[in-house]
Amino acid sequence: MAILRAHDVSQLTDVELQEQMGKLRMELVQHYGKVSAGGATENPGHIRELRRTIARLMTEKNRRSRV
Known part of the structure; x- marks a missing residue:
């Protein structure tokens, strides 16, 4: 999985944000x-x-969510 920088993250939609977070968390669990x-x-x-x-x-x- 590619590492996302702040500029890349700000361009994601809400759905893409959730998908990426799920994928990265699964990868982290696998490493742990x-x-x-x-x-x-x-x-x-x-x-x-x-x-x-x-x-x-x-x-x-x-x-x-604050905005």
């Missing part, structure tokens, strides 16, 4: 599952980027 099973991820920095992208999506969602 792999790590908890004793394995190592190919790219540990990817987990951090996933968490940040989810935060960007949540921030945009909250910003839209």
Whole structure:
């Protein structure tokens, strides 16, 4: 999954925002599952980027709900 920047997130519709958040959360759960099973991820920095992208999506969602 591609990492979305703030500019990209602001251009998404509400439906796309929810879809992207769901996909990213599932990918994050898969990475956490792999790590908890004793394995190592190919790219540990990817987990951090996933968490940040989810935060960007949540921030945009909250910003839209306040307006």
